[in-house]
Amino acid sequence: MFTGLVEETGRVVEIVPGAGDSVRMTLETGIVADGLSIGDSVAVNGCCLTAVAIEGRRVSFDLLGETVRVTSFHDVKAGSLVNLERSLAVGQRMGGHFVTGHIDGVGIVRSLEREGDDYVIRVQAPAELRKYLVYKGSVSIDGISLTVAGVEGDSFHVCLIPHTMEVTNLHTRKAGDRVNLESDMLAKYVERIIEARGQ
Numbered sequence: 239m240f241t242g243l244v245e246e247t248g249r250v251v252e253i254v255p256g257a258g259d260s261v262r263m264t265l266e267t268g269i270v271a272d273g274l275s276i277g278d279s280v281a282v283n284g285c286c287l288t289a290v291a292i293e294g295r296r297v298s299f300d301l302l303g304e305t306v307r308v309t310s311f312h313d314v315k316a317g318s319l320v321n322l323e324r325s326l327a328v329g330q331r332m333g334g335h336f337v338t339g340h341i342d343g344v345g346i347v348r349s350l351e352r353e354g355d356d357y358v359i360r361v362q363a364p365a366e367l368r369k370y371l372v373y374k375g376s377v378s379i380d381g382i383s384l385t386v387a388g389v390e391g392d393s394f395h396v397c398l399i400p401h402t403m404e405v406t407n408l409h410t411r412k413a414g415d416r417v418n419l420e421s422d423m424l425a426k427y428v429e430r431i432i433e434a435r436g437q
Contacts, residue, residue: 240281242334242376242383244321244406245270248282251296252316259303263314264296270322271295279339281323283407284381284418285309286339309341310380310416319407321381334383335376336423343367345379347415348393350408357398358387359408361417368392369429370421378420382406 248265255261263282270280274297278289282299291298306312314320326332343364350359361379363371371377371394375386384396403409411417 239326240286240323240334240337240339240381241326241332242284242337242378242381243323244382245323246405247319247407248297248322250314250316250318250320253314256300259306261301261306262290262298263301263311264291264298265320265322267295267297267322270324271297274324279325281321281325281337281339281381283310283314283320284337284339284378284420285311285341286325308344310344310418313416319410321406323381335378337378337381337383337420338423339381340420341418342370342421343419344416345419347411347413347417349413350411353397355400357400357403357408358395359398359411360390360393360395361419362393363419365392367419367421368394370425372425375425376422378418380407380417382408 246268248267251264251266253261253263276289279286287299289297290300345361345363348360348362371386371389377384377386386394387397388395
């Protein structure tokens with residue numbers, strides 16, 4: 239479980255093909271490596287991955303072919319910046335919102351523009367996710383806990399403070415880029431309860 243409060247960005251060092259369609263991705267990290275052990279979970283661009291090798295500040299993860307196919311990792315390459323967050327510890331303050339690290343789908347950045355002191359990112363969402371996007375609701379974009387500021391047709395937008403732009407990889411995003419999306423888990427539970435009552 240994660241909070242969606244990105245601790246730092248890491249840089250992809252290499253991506254090495256494995257058996258079948260799987261790959262091993264190695265990142266250069268900072269504080270995320272502190273106290274990290276093999277087997278620990280890390281949200282990488284919002285996707286819950288397991289650390290399989292640690293050498294100093296370099297941490298490696300194995301990605302199944304399915305993970306690469308259904309996330310934006312298909313576009314990641316050596317030199318890419320990725321958002322990192324260690325899993326939530328018991329007793330830790332809960333900022334952001336509950337983020338599971340299970341990506342629901344991939345969105346397409348429509349635009350990222352500065353508006354006054356802040357920024358606005360507009361993202362086209364897959365059809366199956368749009369029902370979970372509501373004004374003032376929570377959404378995770380590349381693992382960042384954000385608040386939906388508006389929903390328009392097949393897209394939604396969120397407002398970003400300069401700090402978010404500085405400490406995440408969003409400053410590297412441009413129109414056409416793919417981003418990992420995770421909708422609010424509470425909305426999915428409510429939907430399932432309503433469906434069960436109707437059966």
